Amino acid sequence: MKRDAAVTLEAATAADVPALAALLREAGLPDGDFSPHLGRFLVARDLAGGIAGAVGAEVAQGGGEDALLRSLVVVPARRGAGLGGRLVDELERRAAGWGVRRWWLLTTTAEAFFAARGFRVVERSAAPETMRATGQFSGGCGRTAVCMTRERGGGAT
Numbered sequence: 001m002k003r004d005a006a007v008t009l010e011a012a013t014a015a016d017v018p019a020l021a022a023l024l025r026e027a028g029l030p031d032g033d034f035s036p037h038l039g040r041f042l043v044a045r046d047l048a049g050g051i052a053g054a055v056g057a058e059v060a061q062g063g064g065e066d067a068l069l070r071s072l073v074v075v076p077a078r079r080g081a082g083l084g085g086r087l088v089d090e091l092e093r094r095a096a097g098w099g100v101r102r103w104w105l106l107t108t109t110a111e112a113f114f115a116a117r118g119f120r121v122v123e124r125s126a127a128p129e130t131m132r133a134t135g136q137f138s139g140g141c142g143r144t145a146v147c148m149t150r151e152r153g154g155g156a157t
């Protein structure tokens, strides 16, 4: 668990699902398909117990080394203060223990954010089948999105 004066980064629980869904919806991100992956989600909890941000991973079935980074969101009032970066760092730290070595993501809104963190744009066809089988790749929401990837520990910062 990682703390500062304002928020604690911790594993999401089933009780977080409604608030998480609302946060994702408000940010224009898919909100209907994350529940099965809740065990790989982190939330940034504020002192009042509210959710200030979140991020999640979908790890390849069968324990592969690839994971999809998804559902990164910070409430508008807290953006630009480093919380998004902290969520990604903490997810990556935990995912190292799940055997994740390579990250993939699709984004229409945050290419520069991820590029600054060492992700590079690649063709979607470069992603392994396990990642292309995820709802984000195969669903409609991802069709216009940019595909990005990064090896573990390959961050720019």
Ligand SMILES: CC(C)(COP(=O)(O)OP(=O)(O)OC[C@H]1O[C@@H](n2cnc3c(N)ncnc32)[C@H](O)[C@@H]1OP(=O)(O)O)[C@@H](O)C(=O)NCCC(=O)NCCS
Binding pocket: 027, 029, 071, 072, 073, 074, 075, 078, 079, 080, 081, 082, 083, 084, 085, 086, 105, 106, 107, 108, 109, 110, 111, 112, 113
């Ligand atoms: C993307 C997001 C999570 C970043 O959260 P954050 O807490 O503001 O991020 P941080 O404070 O750690 O990083 C801010 C840095 O990233 C940049 N940044 C933030 N959002 C960005 C975006 N959408 N595109 C490009 N750069 C962005 C800021 O300019 C800032 O740069 P700096 O460090 O050089 O000053 C937040 O903007 C958000 O919730 N956006 C809506 C949902 C979204 O688009 N999620 C990504 C889905 S893949």
